[in-house]
Amino acid sequence: xxxxxxxxxxxxxxxxxxxxxxxxxxxxxxxxxxxxxxxxxxxxxxxxxxxxxxxxxxxxxxxxxxxxxxxxxxxxxxxxxxxxxxxxxxxxxxxxxxxxxxxxxxxxxxxxxxxxxxxxxxxxxxxxxxxxxxxxxxxxxxxxxxxxxxxxxxxxxxxxxxxxxxxxxxxxxxxxxxxxxxxxxxxxxxxxxxxxxxxxxxxxxxxxxxxxxxxxxxxxxxxxxxxxxxxxxxxxxxxxxxxxxxxxxxxxxxxxxxxxxxxxxxxxxxxxxxxxxxxxxxxxxxxxxxxxxxxxxxxxxxxxxxxxxxxxxxxxxxxxxxxxxxxxxxxxxxxxxxxxxxxxxxxxxxxxxxxxxxxxxxxxxxxxxxxxxxxxxxxxxxxxxxxxxxxxxxxxxxxxxxxxxxxxxxx
Numbered sequence: 571x572x573x574x575x576x577x578x579x580x581x582x583x584x585x586x587x588x589x590x591x592x593x594x595x596x597x598x599x600x601x602x603x604x605x606x607x608x609x610x611x612x613x614x615x616x617x618x619x620x621x622x623x624x625x626x627x628x629x630x631x632x633x634x635x636x637x638x639x640x641x642x643x644x645x646x647x648x649x650x651x652x653x654x655x656x657x658x659x660x661x662x663x664x665x666x667x668x669x670x671x672x673x674x675x676x677x678x679x680x681x682x683x684x685x686x687x688x689x690x691x692x693x694x695x696x697x698x699x700x701x702x703x704x705x706x707x708x709x710x711x712x713x714x715x716x717x718x719x720x721x722x723x724x725x726x727x728x729x730x731x732x733x734x735x736x737x738x739x740x741x742x743x744x745x746x747x748x749x750x751x752x753x754x755x756x757x758x759x760x761x762x763x764x765x766x767x768x769x770x771x772x773x774x775x776x777x778x779x780x781x782x783x784x785x786x787x788x789x790x791x792x793x794x795x796x797x798x799x800x801x802x803x804x805x806x807x808x809x810x811x812x813x814x815x816x817x818x819x820x821x822x823x824x825x826x827x828x829x830x831x832x833x834x835x836x837x838x839x840x841x842x843x844x845x846x847x848x849x850x851x852x853x854x855x856x857x858x859x860x861x862x863x864x865x866x867x868x869x870x871x872x873x874x875x876x877x878x879x880x881x882x883x884x885x886x887x888x889x890x891x892x893x894x895x896x897x898x899x900x901x902x903x904x905x906x907x908x909x910x911x912x913x914x915x916x917x918x919x920x921x922x923x924x925x926x927x928x929x930x931x932x933x934x935x936x937x938x939x940x941x942x943x944x945x946x947x948x949x950x951x952x953x954x955x956x957x958x959x960x961x962x963x964x965x966x967x968x969x970x971x972x973x974x975x976x977x978x979x980x981x
Contacts, residue, residue, distance in 0.1 A: 589686075595620055596682055596689050597696040603954045604700030604741060605731040607721075613954055618671065621678050634968035635680045638960070641909040642673035645894075648902025652873030662876045668952060676957040676964070683965025684972065690930040693962070694748050697955075701745035702767045704730035705774030708738060712777045726838060728777035736948060739775050739783025741955050744937045746771040747790045751933055754798060754811060772822075776829065779838050782948055786940035793936040801922055859883055863892040873899035890945035897951075906951075909960075910942055917963045920970045927966055934962040 599620055602613040621629070631639060649666045653659060683689055708730035709715075711722030722728070724735055732738035749768040752760050775783050799811055830836040863879060876897040880886040887893040894903040917935045925931075938959045941950060950956050 648898035656875035679961025680964035684968035739778035739780035867895040
């Protein structure tokens with residue numbers, strides 16, 4: 571048998587090299603999701619090539635992941651049917667193509683996680699690195715600390731390397747929750763590693779002035795803390811968790827009070843902190859458009875065509891459920907609803923099982939819950955990181971089925 575230095579078989583060296591290439595390739599895809607200041611973004615170009623190459627070399631879609639693939643394809647078929655209701659297609663074919671591509675990214679990430687559970691840790695690290703870099707860009711741009719970094723702000727809000735602060739803020743949620751989890755469950759050395767990047771992420775979320783991002787991070791943090799509290803049988807750990815929660819809340823209040831001493835921050839915070847903005851409650855504001863849209867859905871079961879609602883009423887639906895009805899018809903709505911309910915229910919069913927990938931599932935699942943709630947006030951069907959979250963949860967679902975099958979197999 572051919573050997574190399576150290577007397578390792580050449581086949582083993584090749585396998586290790588392939589594993590390293592796979593790890594780097596997937597991590598880079600997740601990392602690039604944090605840089606979407608132009609479209610098509612590097613993420614689209616890179617992931618299209620990566621999925622194509624992987625498909626050529628044996629991308630395997632297991633029975634456990636097939637329902638996700640079927641539901642997302644059905645969702646996009648609804649969009650194609652909805653296109654038939656349009657007199658002028660304009661850029662609609664490209665829009666549906668992007669929807670279908672993003673659907674395939676969710677399936678891809680689920681499949682590679684099922685085949686390589688160790689990719690979870692690498693994907694989370696890549697997401698944290700991406701969040702810290704884009705978060706720092708947003709912070710420095712907001713305070714005009716570096717010439718030219720003003721491009722990383724939009725509407726006087728931190729936007730990082732994103733086109734929209736309302737996407738930038740939610741993108742930071744998962745890495746923030748993951749760092750919080752490690753602080754809550756780790757020791758002092760873990761705190762030293764995780765506190766600095768977590769502070770960058772929290773400041774960036776705050777300066778995005780996205781009410782949705784604030785709520786998303788807050789709800790996800792409460793959920794992950796509550797689940798850790800309920801899951802633990804140690805009274806000492808529960809006490810520590812309670813004390814850390816109180817201390818973190820106190821520090822957060824102090825930090826906000828300090829930030830509000832800056833006039834520009836205080837003014838924008840006062841405006842953005844209002845639950846109902848002018849554009850929400852106006853005569854044809856967001857809430858009024860919800861009513862109009864759901865009435866239209868009863869009259870147009872095939873939808874009215876992707877992006878048509880915004881052309882008719884001046885702004886998009888800002889509600890993923892209404893968007894599904896308008897842009898993807900009743901077929902798309904039913905497929906999206908089924909996919910979301912299935913993902914959350916199947917993820918919750920295995921959430922408390924002791925598995926090596928359980929921490930990653932927990933953080934992805936609670937963040938996904940927040941994104942689903944956020945979808946009631948904003949469109950999330952083209953958020954790249956939303957589909958990565960879906961893929962992460964389905965990867966754990968598939969791993970659990972494989973784990974259960976191997977555990978029940980005869981010796």
